[in-house]
Amino acid sequence: MFVRMLVRAAMLRRGRAAAALFAMIVAAAVATATMNLYVDVQAKLRTEFRNYGANVVVVARDIAQPDAAHNDDGSAETQSLPADTVGTIESVLGTKTLAVPFAYAVARTSNGQSVVAVGTDFGRARQLNHWWSVTRWPDSAANSGQALIGMRAAAVVTPSRQTFDLMFQGKTIHVTPAGLLQTGAGEDSRIYLDQSEFRNWTGIGPTTIEVAVNGSPAEIDQGMTRLADALPGADVRPVRQIQEGEANVLNKTRATLYAAATLVVLTSALCVLATLIGWVFDRRRDFAIMKALGASEGLISTFFAAEAAALGVAGAVLGFLVGIGVAAWIGRVNFHAPVVPRFEIFPYVLAGGVAVALISAILPIGLLRRVQPAIILRGE
């Protein structure tokens, strides 16, 4: 009987019930979408921020005080990092971490000009340093003698983009410019070679490894501690410029989004409240008839509450699904990556939906209870 009353009530006044359900769905959808975005956007923005490059550097312990300045040919006789350091870093921090090795030496051209030559892994450097403007990356095949020439180095060393020689401690290498590199920073004055080629030529292994660690500041700190434990011969340093800039922008964005999400959720709750109160008020005649037929106030209240709760549940479930869709769409449009559905917010949406529905059912019942059924039935 109770269930039948519930179903009949919904069926008979389809328009009003549908309107209330629609309001509920829209509110739940909007709330779900904003909450989902709020949770997911931080991860999304962090990926964007990783385009700024490394936020941690691992440096061989001696590089802090190179004896380079004393050496006539400017060779940096610093200790290299162990050969598999990149592998160690990636196994400690997980495969999503990007680590790029760099080895430095000061070489001379055939006419005596000093220039910094760098050995690196081009594939990794390309992934890490998105802002490098490169005319053409060297072929990945090793020992091709291909190099990236910094813009300013190119103007001095090989203005006509010809093959040229570089000398280091009496050893010579033929370098073929593959492309030009422009960054607006120190890289413009350097010549980048493949690391194995560089090692064969100079005997110097990587002294600096730039690492892009994903995650929240706490996760990055933790990762740095683990790295420092795993690499006793190296200094692990944060790149403060990148870390603090990111923290700053991210915190402000999150706070704004939080304020916005709160406003949106409150407004949607208000919308549901207004609609449902109208819906229940509208049915004061049902209320009066039930009461006139001898139903107790408790039963009637339960009936209206059950009706509202059913509406709340249905609206919340449908709204949640729609909201997930909207969030995914926003992710595609704005971040070109799907926003992961966060099912952990479903209980909140459900509880919120039911709570708002119950409040909007109970408020008008409280008012109606004081009224005599006869007055309502007389149409006054």
Added chain:
Amino acid sequence: MFPRLVYESFRRQTRRKLLAGIAITLGVAVATAMIAVATDIGDKINRELRSYGANLVITPQEDTLDVEIGGINLKPPSDGAFLNEADLPRIRGTFWHHNIVGFSPMLPVTVKVAGDADQVTMLGTYFEKRLIFGNDNFTTGVRATHPWWKVEGNCEAANNSRPAGSNARSTCGWPTDDSQNVLLGERLAARLGKHSGDVIEVGGHELTVSGILSTGSVEDDQIVAPLALAQQILGRPGAVRHVYVSALTKPPDALSARDPKTMSPEVYDRWYCSPYVESIAYQLQEAIPHSHVEQIRQVAQNEGTVLSRIEGLMLLVTLAALFASALAVSAATATTIFERRVEVGLMKALGAGNLTVAAIFFAEATLLALIGGVLGFTAGSLLAHQIGRSIFSSQISIQPVLFPIILAIAVLVTFAGSAAAIRRAVKFDPVFALRGEA
């Protein structure tokens, strides 16, 4: 008669009107606040992005190659060209000088600290230098362009040498630009065993270490000194090796990437008058003689992406907020009208046409929307102001043009919300309404 009907409706049904009015006010307030925040967020985030530091660097036109590893310059110090310090205030004379947050000249000098075998780099720069260009009085230096530099030092010494309350930020340990005080990089300080307050001897000068500098970069191994002091030690007064400029820029688009030499005069004017990083670089190059300006791609290229992502996100969230508040407003108005079918029946029984009845309801809705709109706009402005103050610690400006737009939207949404309900109320047979069978 018509105004009286409307007036009486407001007077007799205060509670219902109040409910609808509150809904409209809240909806408009949320909409106003969100629109204000969304339109201003680009500017706010752009300023926050400046915490990544300079996005432009000015170098001498005929510069030689830097031979530098790990912050140690291996080039003979007198080598290469210099910029003239006296030209720097002209940066404030460029077209987009309001967008330039700050600039810092740099002069690296290779020096020896007495009692230490190794050579170290002394970096001469501005900390918080007061400069004058025309009538323009401004301060600039690394404290603006390198906000991640942290200095630990003695507060007493620093406070005595500058007027009290000149800056809200902590000035502990920062040297003044006309002093003989320097900052010591934290790793260098650890190696030399020096602390703030100690004295080091560099090239015959006795320098006081006012603070220990931590940057997480090469400066940790360097001495950072006032520019004048570095010039004195190098023996080249007025010399600057390069200048870092931190500017607010517009994200790149199709126009920004074009070469100004190939543009028609109109396009060139538009390009010149847009704060692209390229056009600011072009103007700086015009302002400083014999200079070459390059964008620091790591900073300049990425901020556009981050900025447009955050702007896009806020725009979409604002749309969601607008949608939710529109729905709330129309739901509230629809409910109030639906309850008044008996009234409609009576009016129609007395001979009122559909048009008259609808007109009364629309007039009421408009009046409600206007009152709610004005109140909501005020509340929303306060809300936006509060958000700006608490999150960005700066004002969120609300364009006056927003006011009529918001009012128009409020009226429209109220109309739209009422329309369906009014139509149903008008269509209703007065007989049923009067018999109480609604």
